Each structure stands twice: as structure tokens, then as C-alpha cells.
Amino acid sequence: MSEPVSPPTPRRKPKPEVTTIGGRELKPSTLMMGFGYDPVLSEGALKPPIFLTSTFVFESAEAGKRHFEGITGKRSGGATGLVYSRFNGPNQEILEDRLGVWDGAEDALVFSSGMTAICILMMAFCEAGDVIVHSGPLYAASEGFVAKVLGKFGVSYLDFPAGATRDELDAVLAQAKARAAESGGKVAMIYLESPGNPTNALVDIEAVKAARDAALDAAETPIAIDNTFLGPLWQSPLRHGADIVVYSLTKYAGGHSDLVAGSVSGARRWIEPVRALRNTMGGICDPNTAWMLLRSLETLEIRMQRATENAIKVCDFLQAHPKVEGLGFLGLLDDARQKDIYDRHCTGPGSTFSVFIRGGEAEAFRFLDALKVAKLAVSLGGTETLASHPAAMTHLSVPDARKAQLGITDNLVRISIGIEDADDLIADFDQALAAI
Numbered sequence: 347m348s349e350p351v352s353p354p355t356p357r358r359k360p361k362p363e364v365t366t367i368g369g370r371e372l373k374p375s376t377l378m379m380g381f382g383y384d385p386v387l388s389e390g391a392l393k394p395p396i397f398l399t400s401t402f403v404f405e406s407a408e409a410g411k412r413h414f415e416g417i418t419g420k421r422s423g424g425a426t427g428l429v430y431s432r433f434n435g436p437n438q439e440i441l442e443d444r445l446g447v448w449d450g451a452e453d454a455l456v457f458s459s460g461m462t463a464i465c466i467l468m469m470a471f472c473e474a475g476d477v478i479v480h481s482g483p484l485y486a487a488s489e490g491f492v493a494k495v496l497g498k499f500g501v502s503y504l505d506f507p508a509g510a511t512r513d514e515l516d517a518v519l520a521q522a523k524a525r526a527a528e529s530g531g532k533v534a535m536i537y538l539e540s541p542g543n544p545t546n547a548l549v550d551i552e553a554v555k556a557a558r559d560a561a562l563d564a565a566e567t568p569i570a571i572d573n574t575f576l577g578p579l580w581q582s583p584l585r586h587g588a589d590i591v592v593y594s595l596t597k598y599a600g601g602h603s604d605l606v607a608g609s610v611s612g613a614r615r616w617i618e619p620v621r622a623l624r625n626t627m628g629g630i631c632d633p634n635t636a637w638m639l640l641r642s643l644e645t646l647e648i649r650m651q652r653a654t655e656n657a658i659k660v661c662d663f664l665q666a667h668p669k670v671e672g673l674g675f676l677g678l679l680d681d682a683r684q685k686d687i688y689d690r691h692c693t694g695p696g697s698t699f700s701v702f703i704r705g706g707e708a709e710a711f712r713f714l715d716a717l718k719v720a721k722l723a724v725s726l727g728g729t730e731t732l733a734s735h736p737a738a739m740t741h742l743s744v745p746d747a748r749k750a751q752l753g754i755t756d757n758l759v760r761i762s763i764g765i766e767d768a769d770d771l772i773a774d775f776d777q778a779l780a781a782i
């Protein structure tokens with residue numbers, strides 16, 4: 347007779363999350379090492395395994411029914427577990443929990459790219475006849491999505507310059523409200539990008555909130571903001587009146603220029619419609635990318651701090667250089683309005699900035715082609731320094747008149763500083779400027 351097989355270990359409950367010790371709230375940099383993951387649920391593995399599965403086994407038919415009632419909204423409270431990988435998976439759920447921690451958001455969703463996040467977010471809130479109000483400039487693809495894609499579905503837009511004052515904001519919201527009434531819709535969203543890509547122009551989020559609250563129903567018109575350039579370390583928009591924060595996680599959050607992903611965070615009431623559309627369309631990031639992002643978030647703070655320290659040193663050098671006409675760096679603002687917004691909203695200048703080379707496209711190209719340490723590539727927020735020419739690259743599709751209005755000139759080079767040695771970077775910029 348064979349030995350009786352010992353019964354399997356019963357499924358253990360995950361441990362409760364520890365987010366405070368002795369009344370002290372733990373910081374995001376501490377929580378990134380374990381929040382949202384209990385090793386007990388994964389054979390004791392210190393790090394979460396990558397869950398490569400397209401579907402999840404129900405404990406019973408009744409449990410399966412309950413899950414689908416939650417997903418489809420037949421029962422309030424949403425899904426209670428994992429069902430199918432187009433909806434969610436363990437790696438993505440941990441990532442969503444940890445992203446929420448950085449911004450103090452109740453909930454978060456991850457996507458296969460920043461643009462997927464932005465497009466699904468906007469589609470979740472807009473109907474034909476609605477108006478979107480947005481700051482300018484936006485990342486060119488975001489601006490294109492609003493103008494060219496949403497336009498096809500009867501959604502129109504109005505935009506305002508990033509630094510707009512309260513009076514200017516009041517005026518654009520009044521115009522948007524009148525337009526929405528005419529077209530039988532609502533002002534569906536106020537969408538901001540601050541700092542704006544590529545000029546670094548800041549939006550006064552506090553003034554936008556005050557103007558929205560005065561003119562519109564705050565329960566109907568959320569303020570969403572693309573916080574890719576400074577977040578989550580140097581700017582926390584939910585604390586300044588925004589309702590929803592959007593990221594291209596491809597940038598600082600991923601931080602190693604080796605993945606593409608995006609996210610949307612905010613209060614559950616704003617996140618639920620976005621989740622419902624993501625459930626339908628897909629667009630969630632894959633488990634491998636989610637795992638890489640969990641690793642990246644462990645070093646986010648030290649990477650962003652080091653890159654910012656480097657950027658401050660590099661900009662000190664560049665601002666004094668005779669071949670540099672000017673800098674668009676948040677650490678060296680001379681415009682009083684922008685400085686005031688910076689002081690109220692930001693805790694650091696970040697490490698992405700624009701440098702205006704004396705001359706035009708030819709001089710800017712000679713500078714770019716001469717760089718030896720910095721790589722000539724679009725994107726930003728990685729461990730390595732990147733340089734690009736927005737007018738001829740990321741923002742090429744923006745009409746010339748709009749480029750001129752936004753200050754995207756032919757002598758503008760965008761730099762994203764990495765975590766190399768600052769003096770090596772200065773030596774590289776010095777020799778590239780000499781080569782113009």
C-alpha cells in the first residue's frame with residue numbers, strides 16, 4: 347500500500363499591508379520594496395514571479411458568476427479577483443497599487459503605452475457634442491489625438507497657453523461652456539500637460555481648479571494632467587487640485603529606456619469608467635513589462651534625484667556658454683509667472699530641459715551630431731543622457747504657425763540628462779558646442 351499523500355497546504359490569506367509604523371506613514375521609497383505583494387501567495391518568492399497566463403481558474407461556478415457580475419457592473423464594487431488577462435493580472439495589480447502610492451491616488455491603471463493611457467482616458471469621458479479644454483503645448487501625439495481623432499467623433503477642443511492666468515482660464519472655460527451648450531454636450535475634461543513637452547512651460551493647476559470649480563460642475567468635468575516630465579517625484583498634481591494623473595511610464599518611471607508603458611491614477615470614481623473601457627478594448631501592459639516597472643520603481647527616487655543633480659550642474663555650465671542663447675530649465679526660471687507656479691507646485695526641476703543654440707537648425711544639428719556621450723534619440727527619463735530636435739522630430743507634424751506660437755523653434759534642442767558623471771556630460775557638451 348502506498349503512503350497516504352499529505353493534504354495540500356490550505357490557501358493562506360495574504361498578510362495585511364504595513365503602511366505605518368508607530369503612527370509614522372511609510373514613504374513611497376520604502377513601500378516600493380514590498381507594497382501590494384505577499385510572498386506567501388507565491389511559494390515564498392521574495393520578488394513576484396512573472397505570471398504568464400491568459401486566464402485564471404475559478405474556485406467554483408458560483409465564484410465565476412460573481413466575478414463576471416463585478417466586471418460587467420451587474421454587481422457594484424467591481425471584480426473581486428482575477429478573471430482574464432485582458433482585464434488584469436497579478437504583476438499589473440501590484441504595479442497599479444505601487445503607482446497609486448506615489449501620487450497618493452486611490453486607484454491606478456496601467457497601459458501598454460502612455461498614448462494608450464491618454465487615448466482610453468479621453469474616450470472614457472467624451473461623447474459627441476462634448477468639448478475638451480487643454481493646455482498647450484501637449485506632446486504632439488496627444489494634441490493630434492484630441493484634434494484629429496476625437497474630432498471625427500464629434501468632440502471639439504479649445505486650448506490655452508500653459509502659463510494662462512486665472513482671467514484667461516475663466517475666459518476659455520466660458521467659451522467652452524457656451525460651445526458645449528450649442529453642440530448639445532458638456533465640457534468633458536480639462537486636460538493639462540505640465541511641464542509641457544518640449545518647452546517645459548508650467549500650468550497653474552491650482553488656478554485651473556479654482557476656475558473649473560467656479561464655472562463648471564466638478565463632478566462632471568475632471569482635471570487630468572500628464573505629469574510625465576516631473577512626476578512622481580517632483581510634482582504631485584492630485585495635491586494641487588487635479589483629479590487624474592497620467593504618465594508615460596516609458597520615461598522616468600521605467601527609467602532605463604527599455605520598455606513602453608503608461609498609467610492613469612486618481613480617485614476610484616474617475617478610474618472606474620477608464621477601467622471599463624480598458625476591459626473592453628484591452629491595452630493593459632503585459633506582465634513582463636509590469637515586472638520590469640516594479641524593479642524600476644525601487645530605484646525611482648535615487649535615479650530622479652541623481653539625474654536632477656546632474657541637470658543642475660550641466661545647466662549651470664550651459665547658461666554661461668557663448669554659443670547658448672537660452673535655456674528652458676525649471677531650475678533657472680526668469681519669467682515671474684512661471685517661477686511663481688514652480689514655487690507652488692514643484693519640489694525639484696527635473697532633468698529634461700530645452701537648450702536654444704545660437705543659430706538655427708544647421709547649428710543645432712551640428713551640435714547634436716558632435717555629441718559623444720549623449721545619444722541622439724527621442725524619449726527622456728532614462729539612465730542615459732539623450733538629445734533630440736523636437737521641431738524636426740517629435741513635433742514635426744505640428745503646423746509651423748502652431749510651432750512658432752508655442753516656441754518650438756529650429757534652434758531648440760531637447761536634452762534629458764541621465765545618471766552619468768556630471769563632469770563627463772559637461773565635457774561632452776563643451777566639445778559638441780565647440781564643433782558647431
Ligand SMILES: Cc1ncc(COP(=O)(O)O)c(C=O)c1O
Pocket residue numbers: 459460461462485539543572574575593594595596606607608725
Ligand atoms: C509628455 C509625454 N506624454 C505622453 C507621451 C507618450 O508616451 P508613450 O510614448 O509611452 O506612448 C510622451 C512620449 O514622449 C510624452 O513625452
